[in-house]
Structures are given as C-alpha cells and as structure tokens.
Amino acid sequence: MIPQGILTTLSQSDEGGYNYDYATVPFLAETLTSSLATAKITTDWRSVRLFVIPSIIYLIHNNVQFATLTYVDTSTYQIMGNLKIVTTAILFRLFLKRKLSNLQWMAIGLLAVGTTTSQVKGCGEASCDSLFTAPIQGYLLGILSAGLSALAGIYTEFLMKRNNDSLYWQNLQLYTFGSLFNVARLLADDFRLGFEKGPWWQRIFDGYSITTWLVVLNLGSTGLLVSWLMKYADNIVKVYSTSMAMLLTMVASIYLFSFKPTVQLFLGIIICIMSLHMYFAPPQTLVDLPVTNEAHPKTLKQVIVEEKTDS
Amino acid sequence: MIPQGILTTLSQSDEGGYNYDYATVPFLAETLTSSLATAKITTDWRSVRLFVIPSIIYLIHNNVQFATLTYVDTSTYQIMGNLKIVTTAILFRLFLKRKLSNLQWMAIGLLAVGTTTSQVKGCGEASCDSLFTAPIQGYLLGILSAGLSALAGIYTEFLMKRNNDSLYWQNLQLYTFGSLFNVARLLADDFRLGFEKGPWWQRIFDGYSITTWLVVLNLGSTGLLVSWLMKYADNIVKVYSTSMAMLLTMVASIYLFSFKPTVQLFLGIIICIMSLHMYFAPPQTLVDLPVTNEAHPKTLKQVIVEEKTDS
Structure with a gap:
C-alpha cells in the first residue's frame, strides 16, 4: 500500500486545496471495495x-472528531x-479477552510514546505555544x-472472526453499509448547502485526476487489507502496521x-522498532530464564519426587 | 544528593558567570572526599x-571533550x-564479563533514547539548525x-570490586590521585596565564559564597556515592541513577x-521509567512463560524418563 497521506498530498492542487469534492473519495472507495467483494456468498x-454497527460507530466518531477540533x-x-x-x-483485552503479558503492555505504551x-x-515549526x-x-x-476509534476496530475484529463466513461476504456487508453512510453524508452536505452546486451524483467526478483515482484505489485496497488483518491477524497487528506506515510516510x-529530517523522527523510529520486537519476539529470546529442571537426557533416567504436604 | 546542575546554576553571579575560579571546585571536593576517607586503612x-589510571583516563577525556566542542x-x-x-x-559486558539479556540490551538502548x-x-529554542x-x-x-568516559567508570568498578579493601581506603587512593591531577591543572592554568593573577593557592577561596561551598560539598558527596555504587552496585545502576537524576533536575x-515543560521531557521520562522496569524487573514478572514441568505436588510421585539418544 502506498501511504494515503502521500497520495492525498500529491492529489492536491497547486494552491494546496482539492479541485474535487473530497467526500466522494470514501464513497467510491467503499463502493469499489464492496463490488470486488461479491465472489463468495454464504447465507447467514x-x-x-x-x-451496520461499525458504520454507526464511525459516524459518531466523525462527529466527536469534529467537536474535538x-x-x-x-x-x-x-x-x-x-x-x-x-x-x-485495552478494548482488545476487555472485549476480545486476549491476554497480554506485562512486557506486551509496556510495548504498547512504548509504541504510543514512539x-x-x-x-x-x-x-522553527509553527503552532507550538498552543x-x-x-x-x-x-x-x-x-x-x-x-x-x-478503538471500539470500531475491536468490533470489526469480533465480526470478522465470529464465524467462518468468507472474507468476501463479510467485506460486502461491511462496505455496503459504509457506502450507504457515505451517500447519506454526501446528501446531508447537499442539503446543508441548499443544492447550490447541484446534487452530488451530477458532480461526483468533477476535478478528478489520475492521482485522485489513485487515492480512491489506495483507500479501497487499504480497506481490504484492514479486513484481511482483522480476520487473519488482529487489532494489535493493525495498530503496529498503521504506526510503521506512518513512520515510513514521514521518512x-x-x-x-x-x-x-528531525532527531525526534529518528528517535521515534528506534522506539517503535524496539516496541515491535518486545511485543512479537518469543519471550525466551528476550529474557534469560532461570534454569529449571534441565539435565542432560542421558543422565536422566529415573526421578523420584517424594510426596509433599502443602505448606 | 541535590542535582549538581541546579546548585551550579544557583552559584552563578547575576551576569551568568562565576565570581570564583571554577577549577578550584573539583580540587576542594576531591581533597574533602579523600580526607573523609581515612577511617580504615588496609595495606595493599x-x-x-x-x-592513578581513572585520573589519567579522565585527563584524556577532558582533552577529547575540549576537542569535540x-x-x-x-x-x-x-x-x-x-x-x-x-x-x-558494552564495556561492562566486555571487560567485567557481565551478561545482559536481550531485553536488558533493549532497555539500555531505550534509556539512551529516552x-x-x-x-x-x-x-522557539535557539541553535537547532546546527x-x-x-x-x-x-x-x-x-x-x-x-x-x-565509560572506560573510566568500568575501570573504577573493577578497582573497587577486585579485593575486599574497605571503601574508605579505596576512596582515599582514588581521590588523592584526583586531587593531585586537579592541583596539576590549577598550576598549568597559572603557567598558561603567566601568574598574572598570582598562584592559585593565594586566591583559592576568592569569590566563594555559601552556594559555592554547597557545590563543593555536593560534588564531594556525589563522588562518595558513586564509589559506593561502584563497590556495592554496578555501572549500570550508576547509569540509571545519573539519567533519573538528570530528568529530575529538568523537572x-x-x-x-x-x-x-515540554512534551519531549514528558515522553523521555516515560521511556526511561519503562527502560528501568525492563532492566531490573524479574523476567518472570514481565513475560508469560510457557508452562513446563508443572504439576500439582500431590499428583507427582514418580517420573520415569526413558533414555534417549541425541538426534
């Protein structure tokens, strides 16, 4: 995947704005994704x-995001x-009941710090006093x-893993609702502006360039990749992928x-790579465990352990 | 210990310089320390x-430091x-043959990053382009x-731990050589300036205030603390103490x-505390070990392991 930030920046006009309606991009991406996803359909x-729930969570999230800003x-x-x-x-632990070791919790904290x-x-960069x-x-x-945002991710993982439905059928459901919510958003924008620019479907491809189409394709394929990660890996793998992609984008x-290039980018990359290693490396490669019950097989023939009473 | 940086800053004159000759401070601190150290003397x-070797290493180090700047x-x-x-x-591993686990190496890296x-x-702060x-x-x-700098620390640890001499006697030797080297430095400064301000011993206390004496006392007691750490703990403990002291000074x-306060100070503190925990926490509290050879004592009575040939 090409990092979305780079493509989006490349698709901007010379003045730094967008010649096209940015709200049409996720709609097209999700429609594209759901139409790619019709291969195998089971009937649950x-x-x-x-x-529909992830789409609802994302809708609430978008509004909270707007309020935060x-x-x-x-x-x-x-x-x-x-x-x-x-x-x-935290939600991975609470809702999906997946246990993390203390070292893995520290790795998660370090990833956020990194x-x-x-x-x-x-x-020299602006807006630092604030x-x-x-x-x-x-x-x-x-x-x-x-x-x-975490809840949407965790819920999607739950949906993708709760049964053996094919990834394609699950994607179709997920992205159909996604498309519907985006249509609703485009319509809402039109109503808010009193249709002064005409309805969205008449100007959907206005100002689209090849780079804009690349943004759409990239967003759609990222969506498919995330679904794949949710089904066959998990949210933590996704969080690491996203963070590494962000650092790669910055480089x-x-x-x-x-x-x-800044010193802090360099430091952040080191911290994130260490966090990755702490989270995913087999524990026995990280720590020297106290030697217990080890002996050369040839010297081990019979071991008698006397019965003990618990103290 | 009061962080040295704070005391030194407090002892500056209002114009930001020193009213006293700063080179006299380590001399007095080391003389004070060596005279405190005469309690128990063994005769090796x-x-x-x-x-004398740590003093020689520090002398070379000072000159390299000057050249670096x-x-x-x-x-x-x-x-x-x-x-x-x-x-x-690295020198701790190579010269003192102390093994660190991979996690401890990562902790060391993280401490430096933190x-x-x-x-x-x-x-907004100056000198960032450079x-x-x-x-x-x-x-x-x-x-x-x-x-x-690391070599001097590792060598001192080797000296302090190589025999059972009392800490006092070891300190006396260490700081007597330290004092002598500082006297040599003060004399060299005098010769360089052609004695235009008179010999150093005539103006040793010129411009000394109570804060200056606190700087001397603090430097001396820090020296004693470091010796103690070298004998009863090790260089890694010293490195962690120094780093934590630096962060405390900044706070x-x-x-x-x-x-x-900066975001990066906050992040640095989190990273260093995580590193501290990674280095010193018992490994079994950090990772969930694969369960091997565990059974309830009452059910364990006799175990027969058949002889195997190595594959």
Whole structure:
C-alpha cells in the first residue's frame, strides 16, 4: 500500500486545496471495495444487521472528531490520536479477552510514546505555544474519540472472526453499509448547502485526476487489507502496521517533499522498532530464564519426587 | 544528593558567570572526599598505582571533550553524551564479563533514547539548525569521548570490586590521585596565564559564597556515592541513577527557574521509567512463560524418563 497521506498530498492542487469534492473519495472507495467483494456468498442473513454497527460507530466518531477540533489545535489533535494505540489494546483485552503479558503492555505504551515522539514539532515549526493549553473538554473529547476509534476496530475484529463466513461476504456487508453512510453524508452536505452546486451524483467526478483515482484505489485496497488483518491477524497487528506506515510516510516525505529530517523522527523510529520486537519476539529470546529442571537426557533416567504436604 | 546542575546554576553571579575560579571546585571536593576517607586503612600498597589510571583516563577525556566542542555545538554535544549509556553497557559486558539479556540490551538502548528525547530542543529554542550538521571528526571524537568516559567508570568498578579493601581506603587512593591531577591543572592554568593573577593557592577561596561551598560539598558527596555504587552496585545502576537524576533536575528546573515543560521531557521520562522496569524487573514478572514441568505436588510421585539418544 502506498501511504494515503502521500497520495492525498500529491492529489492536491497547486494552491494546496482539492479541485474535487473530497467526500466522494470514501464513497467510491467503499463502493469499489464492496463490488470486488461479491465472489463468495454464504447465507447467514440474520447477522447482516451486525455489520451496520461499525458504520454507526464511525459516524459518531466523525462527529466527536469534529467537536474535538473546535477545542484543540491540529498538532495537539494529532498527538492525542496516538491514544488510540492504548485504547485499542485495552478494548482488545476487555472485549476480545486476549491476554497480554506485562512486557506486551509496556510495548504498547512504548509504541504510543514512539509515534508521539516522531510527531513532536521541531524548532522553527509553527503552532507550538498552543500545545497542551486547550480547555479540558478538548482532552476529554480526544479520549472519547480514541475510545470510539478503538471500539470500531475491536468490533470489526469480533465480526470478522465470529464465524467462518468468507472474507468476501463479510467485506460486502461491511462496505455496503459504509457506502450507504457515505451517500447519506454526501446528501446531508447537499442539503446543508441548499443544492447550490447541484446534487452530488451530477458532480461526483468533477476535478478528478489520475492521482485522485489513485487515492480512491489506495483507500479501497487499504480497506481490504484492514479486513484481511482483522480476520487473519488482529487489532494489535493493525495498530503496529498503521504506526510503521506512518513512520515510513514521514521518512518518504523527507525525500518526496524535501521535509527536514528531525532527531525526534529518528528517535521515534528506534522506539517503535524496539516496541515491535518486545511485543512479537518469543519471550525466551528476550529474557534469560532461570534454569529449571534441565539435565542432560542421558543422565536422566529415573526421578523420584517424594510426596509433599502443602505448606 | 541535590542535582549538581541546579546548585551550579544557583552559584552563578547575576551576569551568568562565576565570581570564583571554577577549577578550584573539583580540587576542594576531591581533597574533602579523600580526607573523609581515612577511617580504615588496609595495606595493599602495591595496588595503589592502579588508582592513578581513572585520573589519567579522565585527563584524556577532558582533552577529547575540549576537542569535540571545537567541532560540534553544545546541543549536539549534550545529545551525543547519551552514547555513554550504550558504551558503558558494552564495556561492562566486555571487560567485567557481565551478561545482559536481550531485553536488558533493549532497555539500555531505550534509556539512551529516552534521555535524548528529553533533551530534544522544543520550538522557539535557539541553535537547532546546527544540530547534526557538524563535520565527521566531531562525531568520531564524541564517540571516543563516550568510550573514555565509560572506560573510566568500568575501570573504577573493577578497582573497587577486585579485593575486599574497605571503601574508605579505596576512596582515599582514588581521590588523592584526583586531587593531585586537579592541583596539576590549577598550576598549568597559572603557567598558561603567566601568574598574572598570582598562584592559585593565594586566591583559592576568592569569590566563594555559601552556594559555592554547597557545590563543593555536593560534588564531594556525589563522588562518595558513586564509589559506593561502584563497590556495592554496578555501572549500570550508576547509569540509571545519573539519567533519573538528570530528568529530575529538568523537572525541578521547570519550577525553580520557570522553564517551560515540554512534551519531549514528558515522553523521555516515560521511556526511561519503562527502560528501568525492563532492566531490573524479574523476567518472570514481565513475560508469560510457557508452562513446563508443572504439576500439582500431590499428583507427582514418580517420573520415569526413558533414555534417549541425541538426534
């Protein structure tokens, strides 16, 4: 996958805005994804309604996100976004009952710290005085936003893993609801503006360039990849993939858009790689375990353990 | 111990300089320390000459430090100083033959990353363009400086632990040589300036205030604490103590000198605390070990293991 941020930036006009209606992109991506997903269909129709829930959570999340941004600036918002890593792990433990070792909890914390470190504004960059000076509501909404985002991810994993339905059929359900919600959003935008630009379906491809289509394709294929991760891996794998993709995007941006490399990006990458290793490496490769019950097989013939009473 | 940086800053004159000759401070601190150290004396006189080596290493280190600063600015120098954490661990392994688990190596790396993160310049602070743009000699000298500093620490630990001499007698030897080297430095300074201000012993207490004496006392007691750590703990414990003290100093400076708290200080503290826990926590509290050879004692009476041939 090409990191979405890079493609989106490339698809901007020279003035930095979008020539096309950005709201049409997720609609097309989700429609594309759901039409790709019609290969195998099993018939557990009763569970279809469960697939509307992620779309509802994302709808609430979008509104909370909007409300958060009225209280905090975008730098603070971006840094608070890393909370999602921690809330995902907590809901992963609570709802999916997956146990993490203490070291894995520390790895999750470090991943959030690492991605945050990479985003710390360097000297000379704008909007630094405003960091963490927002009203308390901003932070509470940020935490709520992180919780909702994690909840959508965890619920999707639950949906994808709860039965043996094919990934294609599950995707169809997931992205059909996604498409419907995006249509609703486009319609709502039209009503809000009093149809002064005409209905959305008449100007859906206005201003689309090849790069815009690449953004659509990329968003759609990312959606399919995430579904695949939810079914065959888990939310933690997704969180690591997303974080690594973000760091790769930042490194690529240094070359593509001649951004200045910062010490904090370098430190963030080291922290995240260490976190990855801490989380996924087999524990016995990380720690030297106390030697218990080890002996050369040839010297081990008969062991008699006397009966003990518990103390 | 009161962090030295805070006391030193407090002992400065209002113009930010020193009213006293700063070179007299380590001399007095080491003389004070060695005179405190005369309580118990054992008589392994042959080994006295070994105690001159740390002083020689520190002398070379001071000169390398001076040379490094001609190539790099102080921000880069400060950040490179964190390399000492890694070189100490490497020499600890190589010369003292102390094995670290992979997790402990990661903890050491994280500690260096954490202290560096806390020192990353925030927006609006000066001298950020110059970071990591110095000539290659600067970095090589920085690495040499980190190596020498670690070597002095590791050698001191070897000296303190090689026999059962009392800590007092070991301190006397260590700090007598330290005092002599400082006297040599004061004399060298006098010769360099052609005695225009008179010999150092005539103006040793010129400009001393109570705070200056606190700096001397603090430096002396820190020296005794480090000796104690070298004898009864080890260099890694010292490295963690120093790093935590540095972070505490930065937090205290926020209150004492109304410095602005930065996100990177907050992140650095989290990283260092995680590193501390990773290094020192018993491994079995960090990872869930695969259950091997566990059974209820009452059901375990006799175990017969058949003889196997090695495959």
